[in-house]
Amino acid sequence: MIGRYFSVFIGMLVILFLNIYPVSSAEADQMSIYDFTMKDINGKDVKLGQYKGKVLLIVNVASKCGYTPQYEGLQKLYMKYKDKGLVVLGFPANNFGNQEPGTNQQIQEFCSVNYDVTFPMFSKISVKGDDINPLYEYLTSKKTDPEFAGDITWNFNKFLVGTSGKIVNRFASADKPESEKVVSAIEKALK
Numbered sequence: 001m002i003g004r005y006f007s008v009f010i011g012m013l014v015i016l017f018l019n020i021y022p023v024s025s026a027e028a029d030q031m032s033i034y035d036f037t038m039k040d041i042n043g044k045d046v047k048l049g050q051y052k053g054k055v056l057l058i059v060n061v062a063s064k065c066g067y068t069p070q071y072e073g074l075q076k077l078y079m080k081y082k083d084k085g086l087v088v089l090g091f092p093a094n095n096f097g098n099q100e101p102g103t104n105q106q107i108q109e110f111c112s113v114n115y116d117v118t119f120p121m122f123s124k125i126s127v128k129g130d131d132i133n134p135l136y137e138y139l140t141s142k143k144t145d146p147e148f149a150g151d152i153t154w155n156f157n158k159f160l161v162g163t164s165g166k167i168v169n170r171f172a173s174a175d176k177p178e179s180e181k182v183v184s185a186i187e188k189a190l191k
Contacts, residue, residue, distance in 0.1 A: 031144065032165040036135045038091075039123040041108045046122070048135075053163050055086045055189045057177075058139065060093045060127045062100040062155040063110045070156050071115035073177030077186065078119040084190050085163070088119035091136075093127040096154050100124060127152045139167065158182070162189045 033056070034049040059074060071090075078088040092107045094100040102110065104123050111117035125133040128140070128151050139159050142149040148159065148170035158177070160169040169185045176182065 031138065033135075033138070033161055033167075034165050036138070038125075038135060041092075041104050041121040041123060043104070043123060046120070051087055051089075052165065053085070055081075055163060055186060056159075056161040057086065057088045057186065058159040058161065059088065059090055060095075060136070060152055060155060060157055061090045061121075062092065062094070062096065063102060063107060065096070065099040065155040067154070067156040067173050068099075070177055071111060071117055075115055075117055075119065077177050077183070081186060081190065082119075086186060086190060090117070090119060090121045091127065091133075092121070092124040093152075093155070094124060095126055095128050095152070099155060127157075160185055160189060 034047075034052055036048045037045050038048065040046045057074070057077065061071065062068060074088050074090070078086065090111070092100045092104075100107065107124065108121060111121060125136070127133065127136040132140075136152065138144045140149055140151055145167050148167050154173040156173040158171040158175065159167055160171070160182075162168040168189055171182055171185075
């Protein structure tokens, strides 16, 4: 019983300390993509820190979009470069035209049946607006991403993260995964 009260007391002290001494802006500036933990498509926690040293292509995806066939190109990229260090991370989002209305299970089934997706897929999130997921707030903020910041404009926006965890490029929805522009940036990041 005393141990339980002690745990509650320590928890309250931690909360009080964080409220009195919040994380400084300098500490926030030191955040990296590796500090985030996301839920995979099955609801399990995935620490993005496990991808340290890899090149990441982070994409907000949707199943009922004119760009949905890009799943095929994303899968081809993943298969071609995964042994060299590329990981494609798919983040379903329903922010644009209700083009990702399904549940995580429906999204996973759609991707598997229609595009044989084997790259990591994550639980549906919001990539813009008042309920923006903290990862996408980080990716799109001028403070944390001064070179490639800006709102997500539509489904299949792509962020390329280098082996150091720094965002090294960003591609629009219309930039196909297998385009020379995207492929050459990935190959450069993998060197």
